[in-house]
Amino acid sequence: MISFAERLLGWQATHGRHDLPWQVADAYRVWLSEIMLQQTQVTTVIPYYQRFLARFPSVAVLAAAPLDDVLALWSGLGYYSRARNLHAAAVMVVERFGGTFPQDPVLLAELPGVGRSTAAAIAAFSYSVKSPILDGNVKRVLARWAGISGFPGEKAIENRLWLLAESLLPANGTQMPAYTQAQMDLGATVCTPKKPACLACPLQDDCVARQTGRQLELPTPKPKKAMPERSTVMLLIRNDVGELMLEQRPPTGIWGGLWSLPEVASTLDAEDSCRQRWGLTVLPEPALPDFVHVFTHFRLTITPQPVSVLNTAPAVQEAGVRWFSRDAALAAGIPTPLRKLLTR
Template identity: 75%
Template sequence: MSAATFSARLIGWQSSHGRHDLPWQVSDPYRVWLSEIMLQQTQVATVIPYYQRFLDRFPTIADLAAATQDDVLAHWSGLGYYSRARNLHAAAQMVMARFGGQFPHLPAEIAELPGIGRSTAAAIAAFSFNTQSAILDGNVKRVLTRWAGIAGFPGEKAIENKLWLLAESLLPTNVTDMPAYTQAQMDLGATVCTPKKPACLACPLSDDCIAKATGRQLELPTAKPKKAVPERSTVMLLIHDDAGRVLLERRPPTGIWGGLWSLPETGSTLDAENACRERFGLRVELEPALADFTHVFTHFRLTITPQPAVITGPCNALRDDELRWFSYPEALAAGIPTPLRKLLNR
């Protein structure tokens, strides 16, 4: 066994043991691209229903490009990491404007689209156009660091560069094998060479895997150095009018929950009444604050205090581009953050 047979072993394994029934296993670059973006930071089982609903609403790149951002975010709502949806929308518009509606073939061109990095561009090109290009997602990094015994956090530039060179050296010579080989790497990492319980006896690479030979499967890849998770807090204003509608405010286009509709926020429950009057021109009566709850992001933990408030005076006209009254069904159908959806359902 050696590097010379690496790709052949993976392709053979994929034929018998890999996944063949995923809805995005097609040659349509739009569907492949959509799946690759949705699968960033999200498990396959979670993605599938969102993927199917999204395609039902936006069956082509042209449909996606012509949609409003609100519509796109509403169909993404619940998947999280909303910059992915905003970038997907912007990329569709770029494909229409720059490439005449035809998805680009070259990985370098694909990587110029918003939200697409080197590995994702290579995967799209390999699946859609049989392009001979290496991928390096989390599953592939785990497989390669174990098989080649490469220590060091893969997020460090020097280690990542080493893995890219290795990945490029292992590509199959026959370009028609690229879709199967690329899928094999993803499947092996997802189903066999898993983070905590790798099934080494079922792995086609086990005979010359350095991690297996040295008993270091759980040490590789080297974990990211741990840092304390920052804590943040906010008060969400749950403002109701006499019709039972709730006031939502559009988030800024970038940052957390960018472009989504959410509850207005203030720093403290003590500021809530003043915030309603000064920011929105609303006189309100505060009700007892609801129980705090926590939402965990990648880089920090957010504690949310929901503060209900009922309007007691005249309601000034609100600007529809920034503030809007929603009935509860309308709010739940809009693009809103996951913690707000949980709160409204509660």
Template identity: 60%
Template sequence: MTLAPLFAARLIAWQETHGRHGLPWQVSDAYRVWLSEIMLQQTQVSTVLGYYERFLARFPDLATLAAAPADDVLAHWSGLGYYSRARNLHKAAQRVVSDFGGVFPDQRVAMESLPGIGRSTAAAIAAFAFGRRETILDGNVKRVLTRCFGIDGYPGDKAVEARLWTLAESLLPADNTQMVAYTQGLMDLGATVCGRSKPACARCPMQDGCIAARDGRTAELPVRKPKKEVPQRETVMLIALHQGRVLLERRPPVGIWGGLLSLPQFDSTLAVADWLAANGDGELLPVWPDLLHVFTHFRLTITPQCVPLQRLTATHCADDSRIWLPLAEALDAGVPAPVRKLLLQALQGSAGLPLD
């Protein structure tokens, strides 16, 4: 059976009965759709729900987001990870105000000119908010298409990806009014049925035409990315405490945790001792247990070094990138997840409770 001519109609009918409905971003408002698409990149729906509502409560519209300080935006993104998304979201909102008169563009190509919006994300916004006949091609969709149509090769390779884009465009429904249900159906099928490890083929509307299901190849399609050894990195994080405050420093605007406040980092505990000798009187406490934090491209082992300071030296002067904040206030300042965990541990210790 040739699946392509039946694909869109089957998918739309399936979505109406079995797809996800009632999600807060299933609206035609471009700002809300855009925000959800950015938050949902590499993040599960269950995780995004709470962040989405809190973010909207603080930034209810594009103009409010564009006018907000970057620190405020990062603070409301804190814990969601991949912070470049938040920085690009903020920059894009400002670009919409400056270049598009504050009105979110309704064409995919124009959307792609904004920071943080690629072709698939722009297509999703165009389809959901404006009913445009544009195709998405995120990881879930690539998995559905490679299995249904037996596409070999790693989908991240340019040639394979180009083939998938062409295929995805050929499957679009002819009627623009069906684009919302079709696009949502693609997302839902990949997320809830055609899973990576245990696809529920018996519940799939494409089962009788799916090449991977027919040939027993669901485990090998899509072809996995060639494995590379994951780099290991180490750092010592200084938890300097003085009169109920903790020392934080601003990360560089680009790179890991770009623009966030974080604990100062050192190459070794000896370097922390040197810092203490130059900046105050205090005692180096025994290091806390290492904390492992896994990024997309490397694993970071954090050694926490707590240093309660009785006195700061007269020569101590934090530069513009370093500030002292009350511990409780630091937790709400927009810090990376592992730093927040260490601050909570420090706060627990300052309250006289046993440390984990």
């Protein structure tokens, strides 16, 4: 029997992806792509990746840039803690490692936002280091191929998959870039979650899931819980020259560091909040239709409440609060729901 690694390498040479913009032996470019690809599809990432490289061509340039600039380019990509970690990691690479990414996956995993699997991928692609990866695609491939039941997010199951991934590495370290890419590509294009193309898979002959007809049962899905529901009222405060008030959110938490609309608990709080916080006399207009934004762990119902400022709007004295023109707001780092609202 040809080894697991040899079959993957043979398949990758003919059927794998070879034209992705980050497929270069450059640790900065590989790291940037790996962070962007967490929780995000390749087709979505490519234009963001290209814009980032144009604006931040090196880790030193990224480290020296204001966080606001990084968040503005990240706007719309979601999971904004990745952008904050990206900036913090760039600073760490410059200050601790002299602007060069280390080759050791253990050291790479110390960077903010870089876990064990991401560190191994960076080391494999950039330096041909033999270290296993275990992202979502690889977990699915290994769980099906080896017939491993149990939710991969459980520690015991995850540890079992790590040991299996370690045992399947190719003998030659120079094969690590192609082998690592092969695992990602097989999971993304063949061993997909809902419609796996088993007849096109190089592992079909000894895949336990295929032999037992359990392709759609493995890996075992996460036990479902009811999705929590939350709601908020977002104030669309416009001054006498048509500018919109935005406030910068705290650096951690949902939309951390982004510019967003002020929030209140109820539409009835709009007038009092504007008067007490900013000395504004406002006229609430009819609320716009509610819309829902779904996060990983909860659903947020947003009520947009437009208000017009009746008095000449004073300069805002509160830190982290500014007036934006519509175009300036769209160019800033803003959450996806606000971007959708403004483009309507």
